[in-house]
Structures are given as C-alpha cells and as structure tokens.
Amino acid sequence: MQPFGLFSTRALSAAAMVAGALLAGGLAGGLAAPALAQQAPAQAPAASAANTFDAVRSRGTLVCAVNTGLAGFAQPDSQGVWRGFDVDYCRAFAAALFGDPNKVRFVPTTAQNRFTALQSGETDVMARNTTWTLSRDTSLGLDFTATNFYDGQGFMVKRSTNVKSAKELEGATICVQPGTTTEQNLTDWARANRIRFTPVVIERLEELVSAYAAGRCDAYTTDVSGLASTRSAQPQPNDHVILPEVISKEPLAPAVRQGDARFADVIRWTHYALIAAEELGITQANVQQMANDPRPEAQRLLGRNGELGKMLGLDNAWAVNVIKAVGNYGEMFQRHLAPLGIQRDESPNALWTKGGLQYAPPFR
Numbered sequence: 001m002q003p004f005g006l007f008s009t010r011a012l013s014a015a016a017m018v019a020g021a022l023l024a025g026g027l028a029g030g031l032a033a034p035a036l037a038q039q040a041p042a043q044a045p046a047a048s049a050a051n052t053f054d055a056v057r058s059r060g061t062l063v064c065a066v067n068t069g070l071a072g073f074a075q076p077d078s079q080g081v082w083r084g085f086d087v088d089y090c091r092a093f094a095a096a097l098f099g100d101p102n103k104v105r106f107v108p109t110t111a112q113n114r115f116t117a118l119q120s121g122e123t124d125v126m127a128r129n130t131t132w133t134l135s136r137d138t139s140l141g142l143d144f145t146a147t148n149f150y151d152g153q154g155f156m157v158k159r160s161t162n163v164k165s166a167k168e169l170e171g172a173t174i175c176v177q178p179g180t181t182t183e184q185n186l187t188d189w190a191r192a193n194r195i196r197f198t199p200v201v202i203e204r205l206e207e208l209v210s211a212y213a214a215g216r217c218d219a220y221t222t223d224v225s226g227l228a229s230t231r232s233a234q235p236q237p238n239d240h241v242i243l244p245e246v247i248s249k250e251p252l253a254p255a256v257r258q259g260d261a262r263f264a265d266v267i268r269w270t271h272y273a274l275i276a277a278e279e280l281g282i283t284q285a286n287v288q289q290m291a292n293d294p295r296p297e298a299q300r301l302l303g304r305n306g307e308l309g310k311m312l313g314l315d316n317a318w319a320v321n322v323i324k325a326v327g328n329y330g331e332m333f334q335r336h337l338a339p340l341g342i343q344r345d346e347s348p349n350a351l352w353t354k355g356g357l358q359y360a361p362p363f364r
Contacts, residue, residue, distance in 0.1 A: 052256065053263040053313060056124050061103050064090035065123040068108040068205060071229040072340045073129050082106045085336040086127040088326040089148065089254060089271070093125060096270045096318045101325035112179045112203055115140050118257060125256050125267055129223065131181045132253040144253040145268040148329075150348035150357055152246035153185050154224040156231060159241050161218065166245040173198045175208050175217035182222050185248040209233075223250050228340040262313055269312060272360035273319040276301055277328035279351055279360065284327035287320055301363045308363060329358065 056062055066074035066086050074084040091101035109117050109128060117123045119141055129151075130136075132144040155166045155174075163169070166189075176183050178201045190197050200217040202208040209230050212220040220227065224246060231240045254271070256264050277283070280298050282290045291302050299305035303316035310316060326332055330351075333344055350356025 050259045052124055052260040053266070056097060056263070060098065061105055062090065062094045062097060063105050063107060063122070063124045064093065065107050065109045065114055065117050065126040065128050066090065067128050068110055070129065070205065070226060071233050072225070072336045072342070073229065074106070074108075074127075083336070085149070085332055086129060088332045088336065089127040090125070092270050092274065092322045092326045093127075093254075093267055095321040095325035096266055096273075096312075096314060099315060099317070099321045101321075110203060110205070111177045115142065118142060118255060121257075124263075125254055127254045129226065129252050130255060131223075131250045132255075133181060136255075141258050142255045143258050143264050144255045145264055146271045147251040147253045147357075148271050149225065149252040151223040151225050151250040151252055153182055153221060153248040153250060154227055154246050155219050155221045155243045156212075156227045156240055157219045157243065159239050163219075163241075163243065166243045166247070167193060167195065169197060169219055170195055171197070172218040173200050173216070175200045175202065175212045175220040177201070177205065177208055177222065178203055180222075181248070181250065186221055189247045223252075225337070225340075225342055228342050232340045266312055266314065270322055271329075272363075273301065273322050274326075274329040274332065275351070275358050275360040276363055277319070277323050278330040279353060282323060282328060284323060284325075284331060287323045291320075297363055306364070 066082065066084075069075045070084070072084055074082060074086045076082050087106065090104050090106065094104040095101040097103075107117060107123050109123070109126070114126055114128050114130065115136075118126045129149070131151075132147060136142065137144055155169065157163045174186065174197050176186055176199050183199070183201070186197075186199070189195075200211060202211055209220070211217055212230075213234065220230070222230075224242060227242050231237045231242065234240055254267055256267055276297070277287075280290075280293070280295065280301065282293075282298065282302070287302070290298060291304055293299065293302075296305065300308055301319050303309055303318070303320060307316060309318045312318065315321070327335070330344075333349065338344070344350055344356075346355060348357040350358065352359040
C-alpha cells in the first residue's frame with residue numbers, strides 16, 4: 001500500500017509541516033494537542049443550578065440540548081419533529097418529570113456551544129452524544145449522570161481509496177471538529193503511531209461532512225456511531241468504509257449543571273429505569289399488564305410497591321410514564337441505532353446479562 005498522501009498532493013506539503021511539528025515536539029517527549037483542544041472552556045457560573053428541579057417543574061417544560069442534526073441520535077424529520085436516540089432520552093426525562101413526554105423543548109447545539117448553553121441556563125440538560133471525561137466533569141461546572149452509550153473513535157474513507165486500515169493514512173488530510181475529544185485523540189493517536197496528517201478543522205457538522213463528501217479531506221474521524229450516522233445519510237452509503245480501528249473510549253452521557261442533586265438523580269435514574277425495564281422484559285406495549293408481575297424488582301420499578309418515586313420528588317408511576325413514552329433501552333436502540341448498522345450484540349452497549357456494560361443499580 002502506498003502512502004495515503006499520494007491521493008492528495010496538497011496533503012503531502014501540508015503534512016510535512018505537521019511532521020515538522022511532530023519532530024520538533026519530540027515523539028518520545030510527547031506532543032501537545034492543538035491549541036483549540038488543549039484546555040476545556042473555563043468554568044462559567046451555574047445558572048440557579050440548585051433550583052433546576054423546582055424551576056423546571058414550575059415552568060412545566062424541560063429544555064433539552066441536542067445535536068444540530070445527527071441521524072439516529074437527534075434530527076428533525078420532514079415535519080420538523082425531532083427524532084432519535086438522544087431525543088427519546090429527552091422525552092423520557094419529560095415523562096418522568098411531568099408524566100408527559102411532549103413537555104420538552106429541543107435546543108440544537110454545536111460541539112462548541114453545547115457546554116455554554118447548559119452552563120448559562122439556556123438549557124436544563126444536555127443529551128447530545130457527549131463524551132464524559134475527567135476535565136469536563138471537574139472544570140465545567142457540570143455533572144455527567146450515567147453512560148447511555150459506549151462508543152469509540154474511528155475513521156471513515158471512501159471505498160475508492162482501497163484503504164483497509166487507519167495505519168495506512170500516512171500523509172492524509174483528515175476532517176475533524178474542533179473543541180472535541182476527537183481532535184485530541186487524533187493528535188495522540190498520530191503521535192503514538194508516527195503518522196503524519198493534516199487536519200481539516202471545521203466547526204459545523206454539516207459543513208464538515210460536506211467537506212469530506214466533496215473530497216476536501218481524505219478521511220473523516222469521529223465516534224464510530226457518528227460515522228455510521230453520516231454514512232447512512234450519504235447518497236451511496238456503500239461507497240464509504242468505516243475502518244476497523246477504534247482508537248479511544250468515548251462513554252457518552254447526559255449532563256446537568258452541578259448543584260442540584262435531585263435533578264441529577266432524576267436524569268440518572270431515568271436511564272437506569274430504561275435499562276431495568278429491558279432486563280425485566282417490560283416494554284412499551286406490555287408495561288400496563290406488567291404491573292401485576294410478581295417479581296419484587298418489577299413491583300418497585302413500576303410503583304406498585306414502595307415509594308421510590310417519592311424519593312425522587314416524582315409521582316410513583318414515573319417509570320411507567322417513561323416506558324409508556326419511549327419503551328425500554330433496547331427498544332430505543334432498535335428503533336434509532338440498529339437501522340444505521342450499529343451492532344449491539346457482543347458490544348459494551350448490551351445488557352450485563354448478555355456480556356455488555358449496561359447495568360442498572362437495584363431499584364429498592
């Protein structure tokens with residue numbers, strides 16, 4: 001296989017500059033990430049974080065930050081109705097809080113403004129395929145609640161390049177969004193594998209994908225789920241190949257502002273209710289009949305025994321409302337992500353009973 005840079009002569013000259021930076025920084029000594037990705041944004045003052053639960057309940061509507069448009073996760077349909085895995089999470093939160101999944105307003109956010117929107121109080125919760133990291137958890141004034149999708153970063157190229165491995169991307173131009181873990185991971189991976197590349201950095205996802213499709217970059221890198229989403233939206237999806245390497249861990253999780261433990265608990269335990277429902281065989285179609293299920297865990301989850309809802313500041317039927325609105329975790333996955341070709345079997349997103357990492361603490 002010849003160096004990938006041969007596909008793009010302009011990549012070679014630009015890649016040489018990157019190579020110089022790599023060598024100057026010292027491969028052994030380590031290379032700093034690009035300036036845009038070095039530091040998390042400075043912490044902004046939380047907007048009445050301690051009163052988020054009360055403010056949302058008083059307002060009667062949840063404001064949920066989502067992606068600007070990512071098939072399978074968050075995207076308006078032809079009628080302008082938001083659909084997707086993250087969108088269903090927003091509706092599940094609203095169902096838990098109000099008993100009505102429609103009491104939610106969606107705010108599309110970019111990779112650059114998603115944190116500011118939550119910090120400032122423009123949104124109440126962020127369900128936007130965002131990676132949970134230590135720096136984000138400690139320096140942004142946010143709390144990540146629970147991992148609802150285990151992902152990892154990969155690469156996509158056009159089939160016509162005949163590239164079979166990410167390690168063949170020597171000299172390539174690679175499309176990447178700024179201000180993301182993706183940008184940092186790309187630099188780390190290239191340094192570790194002594195691969196020269198030229199980043200094509202574009203903030204808006206739609207413009208970045210258009211640049212890749214138009215050939216402005218040889219490869220596109222982001223979370224594998226995002227690559228699958230982008231590929232599914234192309235005129236000829238089979239003309240694009242997701243390479244086998246996964247170069248990072250990307251636990252995606254909803255986030256809230258720090259300071260309101262009750263609101264964070266509602267968001268966290270709504271996710272766990274979706275997982276527990278799947279494990280117990282409780283679905284959108286049978287949730288009413290399952291109220292008579294004799295298993296103690298099912299009785300507590302569905303509010304037939306104990307006062308778990310009251311402990312969260314909610315109606316005791318909160319979990320029933322959630323499952324009636326969106327189904328269980330498996331149903332959401334099958335509805336939105338399976339059509340993209342995202343596999344769940346033998347992946348971390350399978351239930352723990354099937355070898356995965358999705359696991360709910362006990363409802364007791």
